[in-house]
Amino acid sequence: MNADTILDMQKISKHFGGVIALHEVDFSCRVNEIHCIAGENGAGKSTLLKIISGLLSADHGQMFLHGKEVQFKSPHEAQKHGIAMVYQELTLIPELTVEENIFLNIEPKNRFSIIDRKKVSAQLAHLMQEYDIELAPKAVVKTLSIAQQQMTEILKILVRNPNIIILDEPTSALAQGEVEKLFHIMRTMKERGKTLLFISHRLDEIFSITDRVTVLKDSRLVGTYETKDLDHGKLIRAMVGRSLTSIFPKPNEIDIERTVFAVESFSVGNKVKDVSFSVYHGEVVGIAGLQGHGQTELLNGIAALMSHTVGKIFINGEQVVANTPWDAIRAGIALVPVDRKTEGLLLELSVKDNLALASLDKRKNSLFLDRKAERSFAKEMVGRLSIKCAGEQVAVKNLSGGNQQKVVLGKELGIEPKVLLFNEPTRGIDIEAKSEFYAIMRKLTSEGVGIIVVSSDLMEVIGICDRVIVLYEGKVSGILAKEEMSEESIMRCAVGLG
Amino acid sequence: MNQRIKRVNIQQMMQRNTHVMYMYLFLLVMVIVSGVLDPDFLSVRNINNLILSSLPIFIVSCAQMIILLMGDIDLSLGSIIGLVNVVFVMLMRPDQPFGYVTALLVALAVGTLCGFVNGFLITKLRLPSVIVTIATSNVFGGLALFACPVPGGKVHNLFSRFVMGRQGFPFPIVLMVITLVTIYLLTSRSTFGMKVRAVGGNQFAAYTTGISIARIKLTAYCLAGFLASLSAIFLTSQMRCSDATVGNSFTVNSLTVAVVGGTALSGSVGGVSGVIGGSFIIMIINNILNLINVSSFYQYVIQGLVLIFALAISSKRKK
């Protein structure tokens, strides 16, 4: 162990139910470094950091801080040891002000236990000056932009003066200028002698700011590298470990004479502005962009889940008017939503009930549901999508993520869709399930279903999509054909430079 | 700090308080209309009456507000008032010079204990606050009715006269001011208040910030119970007897007052400055109905409608 090692973790394992999230991972970081944890979706990066921050506890393994073994029962305990984390989930109270959020639970008090507002203002002003951050202290957090909220989170961490600062995908929602700003702050932190751990998917970022990179793959450690010893190719190989093309099926023939689906001048509130595109027969169209630039709203808008939508939708050349989700489904628009647990599934109910849910009216004899038809439909879907379950009567909450996602897809297939919208279709599912999913998508396109995929995983976008539409601030900032796609080209559009 | 940020600061503070400002505007209109409808309305005696009758609902609405700030709801406050009223009168020794001391202490303890029971069931058994407080409301109300099936009993005369401000010392006004200031400091200027709001706004955030959600909830429910018993003691001094059902209307009224006063059912938002205005609005409605000799039956219709309208308006505002 090096003298300047601040945190050392040995053989850390963690599983959730039957799913292994981390398997005997060793990890260490030094004083005064910026250390990136890299890896594919579901590689276990967040789990590792959450164990460090005390939000999760490891099943096995040891953790040493300054050479002393520690075990954190809560994030608060970790904070007391000088470790603080900015989570991907919002940890601000939306209705409170910036100032109140930053000083939550550590407010300076006068001798009557009343919060000393002068001291609060002074401390905050000092801190903002030190890190060159500009925010209105009295602004209510819910009125702030995502970047401003993130600044608030960072200030909330800084005011607690930790030694180790963990940032979980801090840049995924930021535009280019904001990323620069964040990096400036991170470098300042490093100058102040702090250790920064952060997760990023973007190779450019990793090379521009980190000192070291630790790569995880399939819940295991691949290795820890000095950034200066790496290049793009080496890093990708370490992260993916195989050629990208192997899990993606071959593209179909695309028939540009047949437009399966099209939107014209489509707007959703002020989130999506004047978007037009079409999907041809046999094609998978991707929608990319930074988090919060309208991708989800676009999909939900098409599926009529949002109000205040303007624009025209065409299916197979015919205009469709859908004001409610119900209309959209009847018109043949199906959506696999971003969060299968809260939006896609009824976790307590059985596989069969979930599969049947979106298309109940299709299997009725007069008044009553036709149970026989329901069962045979469920059986058919389980077979067609090779859903692994102990039977279609099992509650979906007992299925693995990949199989749950297949149930969501099966449910949507039940309505015999003409166009299928996927929002982050493979988030948190394993490689095998991913490749099965891609195969199903391809098969569906060859059957004439139009497919639109929103994904923040650029490798996925490049791998599966025939064309990608990049959104920036709700507008189309670029349409890239298969051969034009690269992480760089997509990112350029995503930050508005397309 | 630069000018832009200062402007944003001021803007935001204004925005945060619009609801309360509109409410006070409404209150002002009500006062003027009432004064025109009936000149007696603005007499010193009537204003005094208003303070006396608003005080119990004001105190218990503070309790409801604290619970609402946590994103919970307390439907047992009315029953706690009934139970404390009964206990207080039962233990009262009107014939002894200090015959109210034990009763006072036990009454406050009983109210706090009721709050503790709510908090315990909600935090330790992880049950939703709505269903717990509906159930405990029945239990507390049942206990009160069991101990005192029909109104009766006596209250220590001197104590009651003192509390009602009939001994030369304006106790009701002092109590109102003390409650107002204390609850303001507690909910808007203390760490406790911030923690309560944090629990109501985002439990994950509260947890990662090191706030013990269970402890805050338990404390808040105890505090709510304590305030309810304070309200009950004042009410009892006013009515000078026990009546197990006396608190029944307070559950709905406390909700109405809190919501009219700008407290959000979704948590985090609200303050005592709104609650005091809200309680005056509700009491003036009752008062003016009496003064202009209109059937008190309208009271229920109006109160229910006020509650629903206030909620509808605040939900529209949120959109």
Added chain:
Amino acid sequence: MELKHRNMLVQKISGSNYLVGIVLLLMLVGAQIIIPGFLGIRNVGNILKVASFIGIAAIGQTLAILIGGIDMSISNVITLVNIVTAQMMVGDNANIPLTMIVILCIGVVVGCINAFGITYFKIPPIVMTIGMGTVLQGIALLYSKGAPKGNAAPLLRHLVNEPKVFGFTTWVVVFWVVLAALVIVVLRMTAFGRRVFAIGNNRTTARFSGIRINQIIFTCYILSGVFAAITGVILTGYTGTASAEAGAQYSMNSIVAVVVGGTAITGGRGGYGGTILGVIILTILNNILTVMNIPISGVMIAQGLIIIVMVYVYGKEKAKTW
């Protein structure tokens, strides 16, 4: 893991209503010991009669709770309808048709307003229905000028009170049985029923699955209003007159029955079958308590405790903000 295992066991037991069945059996035995002649045919008929009142009101409560709501205005609908019925019927069969039309309108309108506030203004169901209840209470007082008067039509009284069916029970019980069968079938075997459960389980998923949520919520609250109104009519037939407190206990009673019957208070799990058992248990319990001369306060305490225990045993429901 061990804890989790135990919970699953508890769930398994409760899920299949065994527990309720056992409790019911124990209560029957206890009642027979405490009240001689309890299981006599006339008395059973009598108990079913009283149970049918709560039973019919609890249909609406079951629906409201299944979709993740609650209806606290049931009490006040019953009281209002009781007063309106007696006052409109004034003891004359000829007035029955008009009265029934008005009564059903009351139920529908109340349900609509509740559902409107809940869906359109997003007011939490508990607060919306409490507020609505307060309004109805005022309307009842205004309508009756505080003193309810009038009486039920003889035909209504006959249908509710005369044990003419199979020699031991009344037409109201038959009506209840038919309704119960209908409700169970609708909940279990129709798309509507499936959608009710879907909404109660997860509103977002239901919406994403193209279920017309507002339509289902409106239907459930309207049905709740209508069944409460019907209960009010039946109660008028039972008492013959009107009283300002006629429905007072029904919101609570129906919630207790639903919860005891194994329906999750957070919605999405359970059904009317369990509620029926809950209703019968509750009626017998009330019967025993009254015979033992335990005043209403005792009943209230018992109900409160039953709710807490049942909610705890049945679900370890996740705390949910309404």
Added chain:
Amino acid sequence: MNKKLLMVMVLLFASVALVSAAGQKDAGSVSDRGTVEVFGGEFSVSGGPYTVALSNYSVGNSWRMQMVAEFENACEELKALGVVDKYYVTNSNGDIAKQISDVRDLITKGVDIIAITCASGSALTDVVDQAMEEGIKVVSFDNYLVYDDGQVHETARTGVKQEEFGRIWAEWLVEQLNGKGDIILLQGMVGASGGLQRWAGAEEVFKNYPGIKILGEGYGDWDYAKGKIIAEQLIAAHGSNIDGVWSQGGAMTQGAIEAFNERGLKMVPMTGEANNGMLKAWVANRDKGFTSVAPDSPSYVSVEALKLGMKAAEGMDVAGYHAFPLQVVTEENLDQYVKPNLPDSFWVFTNLTDDQVAELFSR
């Protein structure tokens, strides 16, 4: 609100009538109208005109509603005579705190006389003291004020003795059963003072007749439905052994009659109260062997209280308790009191005319 409009019109009409009537006689203003005979010439009023009020705690039953109507009726008459210029009726829906604030509001309105029936006798003493300090005459009736020393500190007090009910019922029942038989009791509300007093009066009587055996009792809260349920349960337990029913409320008695009929049991003597529904049921079940006795406190006791207050305002000495005689319906005078054409809810001992009763209880 229609009623308000009606009232305004009645008021207008009344004042027009008054002015024209006064013009014919004296053409004088109200202040120098001399003395006016009131309450059927029982005494004459020279002061005033007075502002009077009824502070009522509930109209939850028809007796109380009728009592309020009697008061309003009397006030309208007095108004026509120029003795009363304004009257207020407050109702606190059973809420003690609200009644206290009601009385405070009445003080604010500057009334001269308050007739009060209290949600809680002891609760209102303080605010009544305040009223008296302001020179207001306060007369309590029916549910009196209760002072710590048991004395009458308000201006005056009137009403019937509750024990009388119990005594009359018990004596009658003993007589019906010839001093020997098994009875059940239908009590009012647990712990309610009125009910306790009624039972105390009855217990005094039953003590002397060891042959009267009490099979069981239940609390029906003076409510028809609850009374019926209790009766059904007592019947389930004791069946045809029951020889008589001592009920302390007419509505509960009606419930018991119903329960007996539904079970097909032979009718037994049951005690009752003098409301029209009870009397109708009595008549209807006469041929099945039903008989009863129905004492009652007349509903014009509120007017009696007003009268006492007015006497006090005129300077007469009315201090103390004024017993109000209980009236009784028996088998002998039943046909004279029962009104088959009037609603059930109406209480037969009243000053109101049949038309007024019909109007009061129609809608």
